[in-house]
Amino acid sequence: MPLQLEVVSPERRVFTDEVDMVVVPGRNGQLGILPHHTPLISSLGVGELRIKKGDTEQSLLISGGFVEVRPDKVIVMADLAEHSDEIDEARAVEARRQAEAELQQTKDPVDIARVRASLQTALMRERIATRRRSRG
Amino acid sequence: MPSLKDIRGRIGSVRNIAQITRAMEMVAASRMKRAQEAILAARPYADELEATLERVAGAANLDEDVDPLLANRPVRRAAIIVITTDRGLAGSLNANATRSVLRWVADRAASRNGDAQVEIEAITVGRKGRDALRRAGVPIAAHFPQLGDRPSFSDVTPIARLVTEDFLSEKYDEIDIAYSTFVSTLAQKPEIDTILPIQRPEMAEETERTNDEYLFEPSPGAVLRRLLPHYVAIGIYRAVLENQASEQSARMIAMRNSTDNANELIDDLTLVYNKTRQATITREMIEIASGAEALGG
Numbered sequence: 001m002p003l004q005l006e007v008v009s010p011e012r013r014v015f016t017d018e019v020d021m022v023v024v025p026g027r028n029g030q031l032g033i034l035p036h037h038t039p040l041i042s043s044l045g046v047g048e049l050r051i052k053k054g055d056t057e058q059s060l061l062i063s064g065g066f067v068e069v070r071p072d073k074v075i076v077m078a079d080l081a082e083h084s085d086e087i088d089e090a091r092a093v094e095a096r097r098q099a100e101a102e103l104q105q106t107k108d109p110v111d112i113a114r115v116r117a118s119l120q121t122a123l124m125r126e127r128i129a130t131r132r133r134s135r136g
Numbered sequence: 137m138p139s140l141k142d143i144r145g146r147i148g149s150v151r152n153i154a155q156i157t158r159a160m161e162m163v164a165a166s167r168m169k170r171a172q173e174a175i176l177a178a179r180p181y182a183d184e185l186e187a188t189l190e191r192v193a194g195a196a197n198l199d200e201d202v203d204p205l206l207a208n209r210p211v212r213r214a215a216i217i218v219i220t221t222d223r224g225l226a227g228s229l230n231a232n233a234t235r236s237v238l239r240w241v242a243d244r245a246a247s248r249n250g251d252a253q254v255e256i257e258a259i260t261v262g263r264k265g266r267d268a269l270r271r272a273g274v275p276i277a278a279h280f281p282q283l284g285d286r287p288s289f290s291d292v293t294p295i296a297r298l299v300t301e302d303f304l305s306e307k308y309d310e311i312d313i314a315y316s317t318f319v320s321t322l323a324q325k326p327e328i329d330t331i332l333p334i335q336r337p338e339m340a341e342e343t344e345r346t347n348d349e350y351l352f353e354p355s356p357g358a359v360l361r362r363l364l365p366h367y368v369a370i371g372i373y374r375a376v377l378e379n380q381a382s383e384q385s386a387r388m389i390a391m392r393n394s395t396d397n398a399n400e401l402i403d404d405l406t407l408v409y410n411k412t413r414q415a416t417i418t419r420e421m422i423e424i425a426s427g428a429e430a431l432g433g
Binding site for chain 1: 178181288352358363366
């Protein structure tokens, strides 16, 4: 039995399909979900959401939010969700450099936390883009 | 009586106005479509978040011990987020919205809490609301410019963070939000909702029963503490999107009416122009005829 997966962000529905397996970046590490998983609600960190269907694998960049595994489907509510092929590698690198430079200058602890979060997202974006290119 | 040249000039300028209002109508129509799509696109997330919150709420008892965002304190100070537009030419949209806010402020200020009067401050998003509230003498604690044509979720997070912090620090005991909801292309309704303290979602018995099977990572309380701020932000985001669609539809209708009025005016002026022209010709002919008669006689 396949798994009904839905990925939504506040701005749009990003993904909806039946899949074989999904790996989500939980706050306390990766979380692999197969059909008939126990109902679960977890918060998400920044990372890659991997979707396996047959021989193909897709990946999405996820930042923050929640996952709920219901008996009938899996719902990922992400603050930010981007398809890997939507990511522009050059821009990701640029954003990462900018965040790094900004981190050097900020003093306010609240700002530091914010810049760290955007740096983390930028790094993950870059990593997903690089991997996609190496895969061809 | 205006000369032919004057009337021609007026017809020309009214025609130019009609051209501009017609163009604005078309722009507003296409933006309205986009804004409506944005409301629809945001709906799945909001619905799912609410469903998840209900489930979490069943496992962790929803009260202020679990999360201070749920604390119902006696209201001494309240803040209202007022969402309006930066630009005008949107019919009575902003006037209606600010009128409903001022009425609400007057009502709240009159309702006494013990001896103390409820103090109300406004947080404005959009220039029109800020200007109107300033004129009415409502204190404005913060102002944000309107969030552009395609507001994104990250645009509203600073507003959400501000009100959440002010609520937690007990600067305010209640946060409300005023915006114009999009009923249809022809109708927009001013709306005021309470966003903090978070209103407990209605819980069906059924959801309560299924809760026992759920695993919470790391714990129901921890998930709830992360969920609730999202709930606040999505409430604000939804209001911003509604207001966006309302603005565009109100502007579209206002511009359509002005175009119609301008065209009517052109018709009237053309009639006057033709009558005047006719009168001039008749007068000139009489002059020529009587001139010839005088010479011949």
